[in-house]
Amino acid sequence: LTEFMAKTLQAVRGMNDILPAETSAWQYLEDTLRDVVHAYGYSEIRLPLLEKTELFKRSIGEVTDIVEKEMYTFDDRNGDSLTLRPEGTASCVRACLQHGLLHNQVQRLWYMGPMFRHERPQKGRYRQFHQVGVESFGMPGPDIDAEMIFMTARMWERLGLAGASLQINSLGTQAARANYRNALVDYLQAHADALDEDSTRRLSSNPLRILDSKNPAMQELIAAAPRLPDYLDEESAEHFAGFCALLDAAGINYEINPRLVRGLDYYSKTVFEWVTDQLGAQGTICAGGRYDGLVEYLGGTATPAFGFALGLERLLALLMSADAKLPANEPHIYMVVSGAAATERGLVLADELRDAVPGLRLQVNCSGGSFKSQFKRADRSGADFALVIGDEEVVQKTAVLKPLRNKADQETVTHSVLAERVGNLLSGKLDG
Ligand code: HAM
Secondary structure (H helix, E strand, O other): OHHHHHHHOOOOOOOOOOOHHHHHHHHHHHHHHHHHHHHOOOEEOOOOOEEEHHHHHHHHOOOOHHHHHHOEEEEOOOOOEEEEOOOOHHHHHHHHHHOOOOOOOOEEEEEEEEEEOOOOOEOOEOOEEEEEEEEEEOOOOHHHHHHHHHHHHHHHHHHOOOOOEEEEEEOOOHHHHHHHHHHHHHHHHHOHHHOOHHHHHHHHHOHHHHHHOOOHHHHHHHHOOOOHHHHOOHHHHHHHHHHHHHHHHOOOOOEEOOOOOOOOOOOOOEEEEEEOOOOOOOOEEEEEEEOOOHHHHOOOOOOOEEEEEEEHHHHHHHHHHOOOOOOOOOOOEEEEEOOHHHHHHHHHHHHHHHHHOOOOOEEEOOOOOOHHHHHHHHHHHOOOEEEEEOHHHHHHOEEEEEEOOOOOOOEEEEHHHHHHHHHHHOOOOOOO
16 A cells, blocks of 8 residues: 555646645636636637547647657547647637638637646646637738737736746748748758757758757857748738737837747747746746648638637746735635534524625534634634634524634624624625
């Protein structure tokens, strides 16, 4: 049994429990992000955690890190190859096509939930992590690109997060990127002896990703490489200029990073990342861009699309280090009950209070205990008040309200006015 406990009573590496002490911060983050996406008219879509492996291979790209080495893929009992979703865009497009959501209409959609990638776990990088993803379909103009950036900026503002900086780039159309790719490969081949192992491997499969290399020994070579912006087609250049102009008009600061290429193959034209230097190596809190080719590539009618995803673990780490004021979820009141009659009356009285005082969080002491131990629990619960009922109070139809967080006197209140008194004492502390 000890061996079982040591090995099996451990969550899978890189997959975290989110404990009760942390969930109110998660809820605050999720609620705030939900408010913001709804403020821009987006609707939620809920997608399965599993998809056919082929969907991710085709969407994300066969020669990306995700597909080559990070997917949780297995055969189910029918022998179908399934994969735990490493991201949400592919599933979202699949669902839109399957249900005809893209026929002659635009869509603004968002989703939230866990994603799975078999990466090397470290601070800010996990094997199960959570994203909020936002996707739009049917809008080709740079206005929607810019509006999505405004939305992310509003998220940081609502969360009180300062210090994230915006990097943008344009990858151009497929044709422009192919031209650029050729020029880059020519250049890198001419310097083949300076390439590290990873880059040599990528040279034939995914040369643009070499620009992303973090290897210090490669930086000089990369800096002197042909630049993507010099190969942009006219349409993409115009789109990018329009995008930048809209950001300028709204006063949003950004940096054009010609080496920003993203790790998924489906992007075209605009790409962006919000990066912070407060999280160490895993500083990208939000990333996305335009993927005008994906819907058609998966078998639908050509449909322009733009989207992004936020990493919730990273946002939460920022929130915690920013000492953000998170809403409380402790009970307001802990009810101490002594004796069978008090328990019987107390349970009902508690529900009457919940009915009468919207937003009230009230915990009733269940399964007994001495006054002393019940008060200990009351204190530990974080409640502001104990509400005490014993035999005497049942007979008198009263309860004793005792402040737990200051030295104010306790008071005896009759049941008929208890809800009113509680409402007054807690005014300003009740949500909703
Ligand atoms: P991504 O860049 O792969 O894009 O992931 C988006 C964000 O998810 C990252 O910036 C990061 O904050 C978070 N993230 C990714 N991997 C991990 C990990 N292992 N641990 C913790 N956080 C992580 C996408 O997933 C695209 N689907 C975004 C998109 C939507 N593009 C268009 N629409």
